[in-house]
Amino acid sequence: MAVLDRAIRRVLDRMRLGVRPRATAGRQGSHRSPLKAHGVEFAEHRPYVPGDDVRHIDWKAFARHGQLVMRNYEEERDAFIHILLDVTGSMSRGAPTKIEVAQQLAASFAYVGMRQFDRARVVPFADELDDLPLAIRGAQDLPALERLLAAAEPAGPTNFAAAVKALAARGTPRGMVVVITDVMAPEGWEDGFRHLGAMGHEVRVIRVGCAEDLAPTFSGELELHDAETGERVRLRVNKALLERYGAEVKKHLEAARESCQRAGGRWIEVDVEMPMDAIVKRCFGGPVHRTAAGSDR
Amino acid sequence: MTFAAFAWSTIAAIAGGAALTVLALYLLRRTPRPQVVSNVTFWMRAAQSSRPRFLRASKIPWVAFLISLLVALLFVGEIGDPRFGRGVRGTTVIVLDAGRSMGATDGSERRVDRALREVRRWVDRSTAGGRVAVVRAGMRPETLLALTEDPADLDRALTGFELDDGPADLRGAVRLADRIITTSGDPGQILVVADQDVGEGLETQATRVLVPVGVPADTIAIGDFSARRDPLAAGEYTTQVQLRSFSSREAGARLQIYDGDVPLLDRRVTLSPGGGVSYSAQGFSAERAELTARLTDIEITGSHDALEVDDVAHAVVPALDPIAVLYVSAGNPYLEAALAVHPNANVETMSPADFGGQSDETLSGYDVLILDRTPLPERIAHSSVVLFSPPSGQLGASGPAESPRVTAILGSHPALHGVRLDGIRVGRAVRFTTEPGDQVLMRSGSDALAVARETQSRRLVAYGLDLSATDLVEREAFPLMVHDSLQWAAAVRDDVPLPRRLGEPIYAADQTVLGPDGEPVDATVLAAIRHQGIYHVGERAEAFSAAIHSREIPSGASAARFRTSDPLPPLAVLVALGLLALILLEWTLVHRGRLS
Structure with a gap:
């Protein structure tokens, strides 16, 4: 896989992606689900009622207590992993560019999801949503993923709320939504995160940042070109304005992070200048969700 | 502010x-x-929040632009050399002071050099408009x-510009x-570049602007320098030099006087x-002299x-002009000795007997x-005659007087200039009967012992003293008396002319x-001598001296007045x-x- 080199894949091979039970899907998989069905993991006993499948009566308990009780098992299901990849114009900034890091992250999430038999789907978004590509279930789907990522050129403005609405409108099943973005748009994030939370998705936001976003080094008489909209603004940039700009961006990111957390999501920040393995470890780390297989992750 | 050099269209x-x-x-x-x-x-949010409140950021570029524009206009004004006062466009006539005081050194620069700079600067600008x-x-x-529009003409005209040694x-x-x-026919102004003002009471139709140069300065000067023949020592001359200090400080100098290359003092x-001092030196004997007094090592x-x-x-x-003298005598050693010391007398001796046969034509060469003691024949009408002890009948000689006492002499007469006859003894003398117009040079009571007579055709001096019976001949006054009488009778003056004034x-x-x-001057008439020194016209030497013009260096009265009349610094500053x-x-x- 060209996007992920061998070293990264070895790191990813040790990673697992934990999904909260309520965010699992319908097929059998490796994630715990809230449903009690025909799984292998014992969950509880319950009194027998007429009509129950007699094959699940715990005869050993009946022998000890003289009452018919049924054995209930947790059903292990797979999960949908929706990877929303920001392909707006602002992702072209940074060195390496934010889109390059984001593409590797998207591929990493898809790769890990594939390995744990989840259905991962990379969905590029800008101010709208393209047609949903097919989910990746196995190694045979990786070339299609590579083509998809290669075709993701950063351009256009950001409208995250509209993208989320489009995602919901297409009947996307509940799952994990990994949003890989630089969050460098002033609006739409709170609505988008709230909507995702309301849809029952587990939200994980990977903010890919670069030094220019928070602490640019240029100054002087400048004509600023908006990488997303192409808008041009003339400014005399000096130290005071740079400080003010940094404060504005920090304030915006803090608001977006709080919106994400209110929606039950996780907020992870990475920088393009960090080593890729460190980025991967940070993105796949975090709160431990016990899996159906008993893993710590 | 003056933009006299520019037309409005040019300024615009x-x-x-x-x-x-x-x-x-x-x-x-x-x-x-x-x-x-x-x-x-x-970025927009940041710019909005950092916008100054007292002045809208959007206005600041325009303010900066207007300031820049004002700066440019002030630069233009500065180029125009702004000055307080009035200015006139059109013709500018620059009066450049070329007087001696412009040669004064203020600091390290001569006034004339600064004046030339000012002239060139004004001309460069004036010719633009x-x-x-x-x-x-x-x-x-x-x-x-002459009036021109080409600054190059000025360069040619000012090349080799020299100052006069006299006042402007x-x-x-x-x-x-x-x-x-x-x-x-054009409006204009007169620009006076000088170290002094032109003074009050001079009315001009054109506006006058004074550009003063020079600051107060000290100088030590030779105020007078002259030489004269010594009346008491025939053939010798005396020099006198007067020094003046135009300074409020103590001063010293080395005074040297040269006759050509020969040092005299x-x-x-x-x-x-502020004081002055005079020095004289005498006893210098020379047929002629060209004297230079010089002050050096001035402190x-x-x-x-x-x-x-x-x-x-x-x-x-x-x-001295040579005088041809015919001495007619039977022998008088005193008189012969007195004539011998006369520096310019070419004396030829003749006996009275030979003199009686001389005609006017032969005597005209003297x-x-x-x-x-020789009678003057009536037929001889020579114009210059000096008689000593003439015989009776000559000039109304009325007879001898025994032991007359000289009671009065006419010391103011050129024939007795500088002669003192106090206490002389006269053993014998001839009394003269005077005629109208005669001047009695020597008197004994009412008797005339010496007479000077001047008519239209003759000058005659007659001394009635018997030279063999008086102690006058043994005194220093005798040769001087002979010399003075000879000079007057011959109408020859041996006084030294004063140095001529510059400008003559x-x-x-x-x-x-x-x-x-020492270089020849290619002119037959020099209308005005500008530089002091000794000029040689043929064999004649003439001294032109600027000492008479010595005075305090003008500094600055005008410059000071300009300063005091301007309470503010110069407008250009x-x-x-x-x-x-x-x-x-x-x-x-x-x-x-704050620009946005």
């Missing part, structure tokens, strides 16, 4: 050009560099440069400048503040001698006849004139300070980042 063109330049520079400076950012919204002429204000005003006739120069403007002199406490031209003076002692002419006629430097302040303000506005 310059100002417009400057404004366009500023606008271009402003636009160039305002052209930003492109910079791609993730999202400009955050009008014509200019230059009048040289020397001892005699003259037009140095500024008033005459200003009048000449006024006439030039009047005849040109070399001494150290001191001068009190003024806490200052320096600013002017060199007044440290030199010249004088000449011309050679300048003076001296007859000792030399008439060369067919003779060659050599200047002070004010404009420059304003420029600096505006540039700082504009820089502060721009670099505090």
Whole structure:
């Protein structure tokens, strides 16, 4: 896989992606689900009622207590992993560019999801949503993923709320939504995160940042070109304005992070200048969700 | 503020050009560099929150632009050399002081050098909008440069510009400048570049502007230098030099007097503040002399001698004219000795017997006849005769007087100039009967013992003293009396002429004139001598000295008056300070980042 080199894949091979039970899907998989069905993991006993499948009566308990009780098992299901990849114009900034890091992250999430038999789907978004590509279930789907990522050129403005609405409108099943973005748009994030939370998705936001976003080094008489909209603004940039700009961006990111957390999501920040393995470890780390297989992750 | 050198159209063109330049520079400076950012919204929010409250950021570029424009206009004003006072466009006639005081050194620069700079500067600007002429204000005003529009003409005219050794006739120069403007028909101004004002009471039609040069300066000068023949020592001359200090400090100098290359006097002199001192030296014997007095090694406490031209003076002692004398006597050693010391008398001796056969024609070759105890025939009508002890009947000689006592002499008469006859003894003398017009040179009571008679055709002196019976012949006064009588009778003056004044002419006629430097002067008539020194006209030497013009160096009365009349610093300085302040303000506005 060209996007992920061998070293990264070895790191990813040790990673697992934990999904909260309520965010699992319908097929059998490796994630715990809230449903009690025909799984292998014992969950509880319950009194027998007429009509129950007699094959699940715990005869050993009946022998000890003289009452018919049924054995209930947790059903292990797979999960949908929706990877929303920001392909707006602002992702072209940074060195390496934010889109390059984001593409590797998207591929990493898809790769890990594939390995744990989840259905991962990379969905590029800008101010709208393209047609949903097919989910990746196995190694045979990786070339299609590579083509998809290669075709993701950063351009256009950001409208995250509209993208989320489009995602919901297409009947996307509940799952994990990994949003890989630089969050460098002033609006739409709170609505988008709230909507995702309301849809029952587990939200994980990977903010890919670069030094220019928070602490640019240029100054002087400048004509600023908006990488997303192409808008041009003339400014005399000096130290005071740079400080003010940094404060504005920090304030915006803090608001977006709080919106994400209110929606039950996780907020992870990475920088393009960090080593890729460190980025991967940070993105796949975090709160431990016990899996159906008993893993710590 | 004066923009006299520029027409309004020129000023407008310059100002417009400057404004366009500023606008271009402003636009160039305002052209930003492109910079791609993730999202400009955050930049806009930052700019909005950092906008100054007392002045809207959007206005600041215009304020900065207007300041730049004002700076440009002030630059234009500065180029125009702003000055307080009035200015006139059109013809400018520059009166350039070429007097001796312009040679004074103020600091390290001569006044004339600074004046030439001022002239060139004004001409460079004046010719941009009008014509200019230059009048040289020397001892005699003259037009140095006729009206022209080409600054190159001035360079040619000022090449080799020299000062006169005499004072400048500024008033005459200003009048000449006024006439030039009047005849040109254009409005104009007279620009006087001088170290003194033209004084009060001079009315001109054109406006006068004085550009003063020079500051107060000290100088030690030779105020007078002359030489004269010594009346008490025939053939010798005496020099006298007068020094003056035009300084409020103690001063000293080395005074040297030379006759050509021969030193006559070399001494150290001191001068009190503002004082003067005279020195004389006598006893120099020479047929002729060309004298130069010079002050060197001048030391003024806490200052320096600013002017060199007044440290030199010249004088000449011309050679005496030869006198052909016919001495008729039977023998008189005293008289012969007195004639022998006469430096320019060519004496020829003749006996009374031979003299009786001489005719007027043969005697006309002599300048003076001296007859000792010899009668003067009536037929001889020689114009110059000196008689000693004439026989009775001559000049009304009425007979001898025994032991007369000289009671009075006519010392004011040239024939007895400097002669003192106090207490002489006279054993015997002839009394003269005077005629109307006779002057009694020596009197004994009512008797005339010596008479001088001057008619239209003759000068005659008769001494009735018997030279063999008086002690006069043994006194120093005797040869002087003979000399003076001989000079008067021959109508010859041996007094030394005073040095001539600068500005006077030399008439060369067919003779060659050599200047002070020994170079021949290619002119038959020098209308006005400008430089002091000794000029040689043929065999004659004439000294032109500037010592008579010695006086305090003008400094500055006019300059001081200009300073006191301007309570403010020069306008150019004010404009420059304003420029600096505006540039700082504009820089502060721009670099505090308030432009948006």
